[in-house]
Amino acid sequence: MAAATSPPALPGLAIVGGGPAGLMAAEVARAAGVEVDLFEAKGSVGRKFLIAGKGGLNLTHAEPMPGFARRYGVRAAEVGGWLRDFGPDDLRDWARGLGVDTYVGSSDRVFPLDRKAAPLLRGWVRRLKDQGVRFHVQHRWLGWDDAGGTLRLATPDGERSVRVAATVLALGGGSWPQLGSDGAWVPALEARGVDVAPLLPSNCGFDVGWSAHFSARHAGAPLKPVVAHWRDAAGAEHVLQGECVATATGIEGSLVYALSVPLREAIARDGQAKLWLDLVPGRDLARLRRDLARPRNGRSLSEHLRRQAGVDGAKAALLREVLATDALADMDRIAATLKRLPLVLRQPRPVAEAISSGGGVCLEALDDGLMMKTLPGVFCAGEMLDWEAPTGGYLLTACFASGLRAGRAAADWLQAAGR
Numbered sequence: 102m103a104a105a106t107s108p109p110a111l112p113g114l115a116i117v118g119g120g121p122a123g124l125m126a127a128e129v130a131r132a133a134g135v136e137v138d139l140f141e142a143k144g145s146v147g148r149k150f151l152i153a154g155k156g157g158l159n160l161t162h163a164e165p166m167p168g169f170a171r172r173y174g175v176r177a178a179e180v181g182g183w184l185r186d187f188g189p190d191d192l193r194d195w196a197r198g199l200g201v202d203t204y205v206g207s208s209d210r211v212f213p214l215d216r217k218a219a220p221l222l223r224g225w226v227r228r229l230k231d232q233g234v235r236f237h238v239q240h241r242w243l244g245w246d247d248a249g250g251t252l253r254l255a256t257p258d259g260e261r262s263v264r265v266a267a268t269v270l271a272l273g274g275g276s277w278p279q280l281g282s283d284g285a286w287v288p289a290l291e292a293r294g295v296d297v298a299p300l301l302p303s304n305c306g307f308d309v310g311w312s313a314h315f316s317a318r319h320a321g322a323p324l325k326p327v328v329a330h331w332r333d334a335a336g337a338e339h340v341l342q343g344e345c346v347a348t349a350t351g352i353e354g355s356l357v358y359a360l361s362v363p364l365r366e367a368i369a370r371d372g373q374a375k376l377w378l379d380l381v382p383g384r385d386l387a388r389l390r391r392d393l394a395r396p397r398n399g400r401s402l403s404e405h406l407r408r409q410a411g412v413d414g415a416k417a418a419l420l421r422e423v424l425a426t427d428a429l430a431d432m433d434r435i436a437a438t439l440k441r442l443p444l445v446l447r448q449p450r451p452v453a454e455a456i457s458s459g460g461g462v463c464l465e466a467l468d469d470g471l472m473m474k475t476l477p478g479v480f481c482a483g484e485m486l487d488w489e490a491p492t493g494g495y496l497l498t499a500c501f502a503s504g505l506r507a508g509r510a511a512a513d514w515l516q517a518a519g520r
Contacts (some may be wrong), residue, residue: 105146107250107401108263108264109263109264110263110264110266111136111263111264111265111483112136113135113136113137113138113267113515114130114135114138114265114266114267114268114511114512114515115140115148115263115265115267115268116130116137116138116139116142116268116269116271116508117138117145117242117252117269117270117271117436118140118141118142118242118270118271118272118273118281118483119141119146119230119238119271120146120147120165120271120273120281120282120483120484120500121147121150121483121497121501121504122482122483122500122501122504122507123139123141123146123269123271123482123483123504123507124139124225124226124229124247124504125187125482125500125501125504126269126271126482126504126505126507126508126511127139127234128225128229128232129226129505129509130269130508130509130512131233131234133509133512133513133516134512134516135515135516136461136510137233137235138234138235138263139229139234139235139237140240140242140252140254140255141161141236141237141238141239141240141281142239142240142241142242142256143238143239144239144257146222146226146236146238147218147226147239148280148281149280149282150218150222150497151218151219152277152280153497154216154217154218154219155371156219157216158212158213158216158217158221159192159210159211159212159342159493159494159497160192160196160203160211160212160213160221160494160497160498161193161494161495161497162189162209162210162211162416162493162494162495163189163205163210163211164209165474166181166184166188167181169188169189169495170184172324172490172491172495173488173489173490173495173499174362174489174490175301176488176489177463178485179443180488180490180499180502180503181462183499183502183503183505183506184498184499184502186502186505186509187230187502187505187506188498188502189211189498192497192498192501194209195415195501196221196458199224199228199398201213201214201220201224201325202214204390204419208493209377210294210493211492211515223231223429224357225282228509230467232356235430237254237387239256239257240254241254241255241262242254242286242289243247243255244286244289244292245268245289245293246262246397248294249303249476250264250265251263251264252264252265253400254268266478266515267478267479267480267511267515268478268479268480268505268511269481269508269511270286270479270480270481270485271481271482271483271485271502271507272286272409272485273483273484273485274300274452274458274459274460274461274481274484274485275300275452275453275455275458275460276303276452276453276455276456276457276458276484278452278453281406281466282458282484284300284452284458284486287300287422290462293299293321293476294475294504295462295466295473295475296462296463296465297460297461297463297487298459298460298461298462298463298487299460300458300460301452301453301457301458301460301476302361302365302449302452302455302456302458302459302461302492303362303365303456303457303458303489304358304361304362304455304456304489304492305353305358305365305450305455305456306348306350306351306352306353306360306449306454307351307352307353307357307361307368307374307446307447307448307449307450308313308446308449308450309350309351309352309444309445309447310351310446310447311347311349311350311351312422315347315419315422316349317349318345319347319414319418320348320349321347321348321441322346322347322414322415323344323345323347323353323354323415324344324345324346324347324354324415324416324419325343325344325345326342326343326344326347326369326382326383327342327343327344327356327378327379327380327382328340328341328342328378328379329341329342329343329345329356329357329360329377329378329379330379330441331360331363331364331367331375331377332365333363334366334370334373338362340358341356341360342360342382343359344353344356344388345357347415347499350450351450352444352446353450355492358456358491358492359492360376361455362459362489364376365449365459367436368446373445373446374446375443375444375445375446376443376444376446376494377441377442377443377444378438378441378444379410379438379440379441380412380416380439380442381410381412381440386440387436387437389410389439389440390410390436392410393405393406393409393432393435393436394409395409402429403417405433410439412439419433419442420438420442423438423443423444424438440514456492456496457484457487457489457490457492457496458484458489459487459488460487461484461485461486461487461488462481462485462486462487463487464486464487464488467481467486469481469505469510470506470507470511470514471486471503471507471510472507472514477505478511478514480507480508480511482500482501482503482506482507482508482516483498483500483503483504486503
C-alpha cells in the first residue's frame with residue numbers, strides 16, 4: 102500500500118483574508134523578506150473596501166491624538182498601541198506612496214482627492230504582486246486538519262490542504278456576509294480553545310415599531326438636523342447633534358450609528374433603549390411655544406406646523422406616532438414633544454445588516470503581536486478582533502494598523518524560528 106502523501110508546505114507566511122488588514126499584513130511581512138501567500142474566499146480581494154468607498158472612500162479622520170484613540174471605547178488602550186505604529190497620518194503618507202493624495206473634508210473626515218477606492222486598491226494589489234506576494238482567490242478557509250498545522254481551503258476544484266509555519270487570519274467580522282465577512286470562522290477558533298466574544302451589530306440601525314401608516318409613507322425619509330438625548334447606565338444624560346433616517350422598522354443613519362454601542366448595551370441590559378430627539382434644534386422651547394401659539398386661522402395642523410415651526414413630512418408624522426389624538430390640540434404639548442420626542446428602541450438590526458460588528462477574538466487571548474496564546478504561529482488582525490469604533494475613518498484606520506502589527510510580528514516569529 103502506498104504511503105499517504107503529505108500536503109504541500111508553504112515556504113513562509115499564509116494570510117487568510119484579502120481586506121485591508123490582510124493586505125497590510127502581507128505588505129509588511131514581504132518587506133521583511135518573508136515569502137507570503139494570501140488566500141481570499143471571493144474572486145477578488147478588497148470587496149468590502151470597495152463597497153465602503155462607493156459613496157466616497159473615508160480613509161481615516163483628522164482628529165488628533167489622544168482623542169482619536171478614545172473613539173475605540175473600552176479598547177482605546179489596545180488600539181491606541183497599534184495606532185502608535187501606524188496612525189492616521191501614517192495612513193495618509195502610505196496612500197501618497199501609492200500616488201493617492203488625500204484631503205480633509207468639512208467634518209474632518211479624510212478622503213482621496215478623487216474620493217474613489219478602486220484606484221487605491223488596484224495600485225496596492227499591483228505593488229504587492231510586483232513585490233512577490235502570491236494571491237490565491239476563491240480559496241475559502243475551512244479551518245485546520247486534526248493536527249492543527251495544515252490549512253483546509255475550499256476551492257472550485259475541491260478541498261485543498263497546505264502545511265504552514267505561520268498564519269495571519271484577517272477574516273473580517275459578521276457584517277456584510279455577501280462580501281465575505283460572515284463570521285463563519287467562529288466555530289473553528291472556538292474548537293481550538295480560542296476565546297471569542299459573540300459577534301454583535303455595530304454602527305447599525307434600530308427597530309422602533311412604527312405604525313403601518315408611518316412605515317409606508319415615511320420609510321427612507323431624512324430627519325435632519327436633530328439632536329439626540331440619551332442616558333447612560335449611571336443615569337447621566339448625553340447629547341449629540343446629527344442626522345438620521347426613518348426606516349420601515351425604525352431609525353438608522355450617522356447619528357444613530359454613533360450611538361449604537363450605548364443603545365445596544367441598554368437593550369441588552371434593560372430590554373429596551375430610550376432615545377429623545379429634538380426635531381427643531383434651532384429654536385428653544387420658549388420661542389417654539391410662542392410660534393405655535395399664533396392663530397391657525399383655519400389652517401390644518403400640518404400646515405400650521407410647517408408655517409410656524411418649519412416642521413413637516415416625517416418630523417410632523419412622528420408627532421402622531423407618539424401623541425394621542427387629543428394631545429394634538431395642545432400646542433404646548435406639541436412644542437414640548439418636538440423638543441424632546443421620545444422613542445423606544447426595541448432591538449438593533451441584525452449583524453448582517455450592520456456597517457461593522459463588535460465582538461470577535463478577545464484581545465486577552467492574544468499577545469502584544471496579536472498572536473494567539475493557545476495557537477503559536479497563528480496571528481489575527483482586522484475586524485475579527487474584539488474592538489469596535491464609529492464610522493468616519495476610525496474603522497479602516499484600526500484595520501490597517503492591526504494588519505501591520507500582526508504582519509510584522511508574524512515575520513519576526515518566523516525569522517526567530519529560522520523559517
